[in-house]
Amino acid sequence: MNLPSSVSTIEGCAEACQDLGNFRAQVGFTFSGSQCYCHYNDGNSPSGNSEYGLSWRNSHPVVGPGSDPNSNYVCYSNNRFMLVEGYTSKGDGKCVDSAGQPYNSVEINSIGTTHHCAATCRHLGNLRSHAGFNYDGSTCSCLYIDGRGPYGNDESGLTLTANNGTGFVVDVNESAVGSECYSHNDYEPFDEYDFVGRGWCRDVSNRDFNRVNLPSSVSTIEGCAEACQDLGNFRAQVGFTFSGSQCYCHYNDGNSPSGNSEYGLSWRNSHPVVGPVFKGSDPYSRDWVCYSNNRFMLVKGYTSKGDGKCVDSAGQPYNSVEINSIGTTQICAATCRSLGNLRSQAGFNYDGSTCSCLYIDGRGPYSNDESGLTLTGNNGTGFVIDVDETAVGSECYSHNDYEPFDEYDFVGRGWCRDAHNRDFNRVNLPSSVSTLEGCAEACQNLGNFRAQVGFTFSGSQCYCHYNDGNSPSGNSEYGLSWRSSYPVVFPVRGHDPISSYICYSNNRFMQVEGYTSKGDGKCVDSAGQPYNSVEINSIGTTQYCAATCRSLGNLRSQAGFNYDGSTCSCLYIDGRGPYGNDESGLTLTGNNGTGFVVDVDESAVGSECYSHNDYEPFDEYDFVGRGWCRDAHNRDFNRKDMPLSVSTLEGCAEACQNL
Numbered sequence: 001m002n003l004p005s006s007v008s009t010i011e012g013c014a015e016a017c018q019d020l021g022n023f024r025a026q027v028g029f030t031f032s033g034s035q036c037y038c039h040y041n042d043g044n045s046p047s048g049n050s051e052y053g054l055s056w057r058n059s060h061p062v063v064g065p066g067s068d069p070n071s072n073y074v075c076y077s078n079n080r081f082m083l084v085e086g087y088t089s090k091g092d093g094k095c096v097d098s099a100g101q102p103y104n105s106v107e108i109n110s111i112g113t114t115h116h117c118a119a120t121c122r123h124l125g126n127l128r129s130h131a132g133f134n135y136d137g138s139t140c141s142c143l144y145i146d147g148r149g150p151y152g153n154d155e156s157g158l159t160l161t162a163n164n165g166t167g168f169v170v171d172v173n174e175s176a177v178g179s180e181c182y183s184h185n186d187y188e189p190f191d192e193y194d195f196v197g198r199g200w201c202r203d204v205s206n207r208d209f210n211r212v213n214l215p216s217s218v219s220t221i222e223g224c225a226e227a228c229q230d231l232g233n234f235r236a237q238v239g240f241t242f243s244g245s246q247c248y249c250h251y252n253d254g255n256s257p258s259g260n261s262e263y264g265l266s267w268r269n270s271h272p273v274v275g276p277v278f279k280g281s282d283p284y285s286r287d288w289v290c291y292s293n294n295r296f297m298l299v300k301g302y303t304s305k306g307d308g309k310c311v312d313s314a315g316q317p318y319n320s321v322e323i324n325s326i327g328t329t330q331i332c333a334a335t336c337r338s339l340g341n342l343r344s345q346a347g348f349n350y351d352g353s354t355c356s357c358l359y360i361d362g363r364g365p366y367s368n369d370e371s372g373l374t375l376t377g378n379n380g381t382g383f384v385i386d387v388d389e390t391a392v393g394s395e396c397y398s399h400n401d402y403e404p405f406d407e408y409d410f411v412g413r414g415w416c417r418d419a420h421n422r423d424f425n426r427v428n429l430p431s432s433v434s435t436l437e438g439c440a441e442a443c444q445n446l447g448n449f450r451a452q453v454g455f456t457f458s459g460s461q462c463y464c465h466y467n468d469g470n471s472p473s474g475n476s477e478y479g480l481s482w483r484s485s486y487p488v489v490f491p492v493r494g495h496d497p498i499s500s501y502i503c504y505s506n507n508r509f510m511q512v513e514g515y516t517s518k519g520d521g522k523c524v525d526s527a528g529q530p531y532n533s534v535e536i537n538s539i540g541t542t543q544y545c546a547a548t549c550r551s552l553g554n555l556r557s558q559a560g561f562n563y564d565g566s567t568c569s570c571l572y573i574d575g576r577g578p579y580g581n582d583e584s585g586l587t588l589t590g591n592n593g594t595g596f597v598v599d600v601d602e603s604a605v606g607s608e609c610y611s612h613n614d615y616e617p618f619d620e621y622d623f624v625g626r627g628w629c630r631d632a633h634n635r636d637f638n639r640k641d642m643p644l645s646v647s648t649l650e651g652c653a654e655a656c657q658n659l
Helices: 010-019 114-122 221-230 329-337 436-444 542-550 649-658
Strands: 026-032 035-040 074-077 087-092 094-096 104-108 130-135 140-144 171-173 180-184 193-198 210-214 237-242 247-251 289-293 302-307 309-311 319-323 345-350 355-359 386-388 395-399 408-413 425-429 452-458 461-466 502-506 515-520 522-524 532-536 558-563 568-572 599-601 608-612
Touching (some): 010 035, 087 130, 087 171, 104 114, 114 180, 302 345, 309 345, 515 558, 542 568
Antiparallel strands (some): 026 074, 087 180, 094 171, 130 180, 237 247, 237 289, 319 355, 345 395, 408 502, 452 461, 522 599, 558 568, 558 608
């Protein structure tokens, strides 16, 4: 330890070195006329059994006499040098905490040496709560923090009580003449964290963990520990790094306070850095200390929500399948994942023996009913949001693969993008759509659902995405709020694992060439009338049905098709069929549906309805595209404007034809 040049006498050097901390681990000092160096035994410094605060350190353990009898430097050894395993000398006097309070203790008499006192204290129980010891040459006082003792988290077994010292030994009360004070190196002020070392918390490959940066108002080590513990997904938190003004809570790769995602992190490593914490990065670090989370536990497929019974957003518990005699949290998780209908499994509770696999109200392991459940009568539904802490001894985990929607699956965080990281075309919904469930419902209610690839949501924004060339109105891009200049096509992924946006894909997405999905039910026209049809049986897929209908004749008069999983119904407008402008060739007649497919009759359960993109309602005109009619040079044609009374597509065609 290099002292400043103002220490310019040998007496001043001796006094200054003696005033440094951890004096019993100081081996001596070296002095010349303008330089004073205080030396510490390997692995020690003024701050204790670490090398924090040293000016220079050797890479080898150093012992021995002065180096050069002819030098102008002089070397003095410390004749009170003493290393006491597991403890750090704080000086002469009674040990006190940061508030100057002494500690409760176990008093043992007739102890012959400091080393014997240290060994005696280390043989007691509950060493995490053992702050240090005092020794006066005979009586050994093994110190415990307020409310703790050698037998556990109470004061039983103590000889001396009524003191309220707590936390680290910080100083000595020098009025207690003849007593030595040593702090305990293995004292841990936190139940949930253990000291690892100085420097940043790092993994076995010396890489920094992902982290959440807490505000500078978290300015004590106790405050840092408490604030990190209060963050979400605690079992996936590997530990924390602290300096006097900065607190960083570290998470295992792929995790954050919000669960098994990296949303909400302040910084993330580009490499997968996994726990547990292996070391602190720098034993000489002046300011940084690393603590590991001794409750760190990764449970595949689930996210820790805390201690207590899992409840939903309304505070309601869930129905469950109860399995007894389960030995560990991980076995409970594996047991629950082996059950059926995992989309409806909200999570699990585990109390050390009984594993409760939780299902949302009205669902169970076999299907969309409550058969197979052990415990019913609860009505918890939706995501696990919180815990009921009155259920002491139980752990709550939410299920990462729980899906609140039948029609959509969670893909990832960030905007929904394609395989080339390009944004999909979208419809922006109003800000009144302000919940995840509302966004899913609103997007599902838009048209052409089977061509919708999914949706992106944040707390105040909902975007429904369509495959290239599609929109709610069908196989066109009319009605989109924004469109890409590239052909952006299914499948979907989230673009940013730490984003506040989340992406869900439509698990009923299906592109059917030449047709547009109108929904589930029987196709009907603007008057609610069904169509005549050609019926073809034993058709295996929707796409095969579409291809079959397109192989028929008179496609200008084909309005669309229905498909029920086997029978394909190719629909024709009233008075038309596959052979021409009559109903010959039809299987089913007697209906009078005509014009475009506008809606579905939802009472026809199990049937899908698709409108035909090439259906033409007029004999004399063909659909060309959206926008104004223009020539090959994109120039407007001369025109005759019709009166406002011509207000339908059919009326416009008829009026123009009559000119």
